[in-house]
Amino acid sequence: MSNPSDTTRATGSDAVASGRWILDRAGTTVALRHKTMWGLVTVKGAFNDVSGEGEVSADGSAQGSVTLGAASLDTGNAKRDAHLRSPDFFDTDRFPSLEFTADSVIPDADGRVGVTGRLTVLGEARPLAFSARTTESTPTAVTLSAEIDVDRADYGITWNKGGMIKGPATVALTVRFVHQPA
Numbered sequence: 001m002s003n004p005s006d007t008t009r010a011t012g013s014d015a016v017a018s019g020r021w022i023l024d025r026a027g028t029t030v031a032l033r034h035k036t037m038w039g040l041v042t043v044k045g046a047f048n049d050v051s052g053e054g055e056v057s058a059d060g061s062a063q064g065s066v067t068l069g070a071a072s073l074d075t076g077n078a079k080r081d082a083h084l085r086s087p088d089f090f091d092t093d094r095f096p097s098l099e100f101t102a103d104s105v106i107p108d109a110d111g112r113v114g115v116t117g118r119l120t121v122l123g124e125a126r127p128l129a130f131s132a133r134t135t136e137s138t139p140t141a142v143t144l145s146a147e148i149d150v151d152r153a154d155y156g157i158t159w160n161k162g163g164m165i166k167g168p169a170t171v172a173l174t175v176r177f178v179h180q181p182a
Helices: 078-085
Strands: 008-011 016-019 019-023 027-037 043-046 050-056 063-069 096-105 112-121 124-137 141-150 166-180
Touching: 019 063, 043 050, 043 078, 063 166, 096 124, 112 141
Parallel strands: none
Antiparallel strands: 008 016, 019 050, 019 166, 027 043, 027 166, 050 063, 063 096, 096 112, 112 124, 124 141, 141 166
């Protein structure tokens, strides 16, 4: 990534420095929720291996990526987690990561952020756009939160024994990025 000279862009009372930003693992969570057992049970889990980086331009727009270690999904049930790593779901031996690449991240004056990019799961990249909420915005740290519905069938994940898995999965994320001085 290029490292333009550090400038600061004011957004209301907040200021965000341009330049390179790195994901703060301690301030980041990426979790999944999905209905199963014919909609009677919600399975919840979180990815423990999350990394990412981004670049903020002088005009305040940004781009970047977040990568999840597919095998790091932890639902609190070892047998279920092993099944999620299998070819029925994330096939982690062949596809060790999931990645979201943001081509455009544009903040507005109300603390919302429009995000457009591509989500890659099982080697299948599909467009994904969503709105996030800014929960922290300083010259050295930015935190965004969002809930995104993702249809697993769009990525070829179709295992559904007895029709027990209902609807899309919800990805709840809080991602915190910290500025890296030039």
